[in-house]
Amino acid sequence: MPFIEIKQFAGDSVEKKQEILAAVTKAYSEAAGKDPAKVHAVLTEVPPAQWAVGGQTF
Template sequence: MPIIQVHNASPSSKEKKRELLAGLTATYAQVMGIRPDTIRVVLHEVPRENWSVGGITLADSGQNESV
């Protein structure tokens, strides 16, 4: 049972999350030649103030790191 973990700077809409999770599952299943129902995906949403690039938080930098 494959497990895919994604770390994403929040926030993301419910629709975008659904699209991302379905797309990751479908792509992995196709590439690996396995059934989609065997794949698990975990989406970790990290607050923008807890994610930094070059020592500057995304909240402070204004960078868009969300889905």
């Protein structure tokens, strides 16, 4: 079973997160030839203060 993990800043609505997960699942299943019902996807929201690039938080 494929497992997709998405991490992003907090703030999107529940509906938007559902849309993102559905779109990612569809894209992966089409590209990989996998059954979308067996594709697992998790979206984790991270506060900007806990996310850094080059050692600097957002």
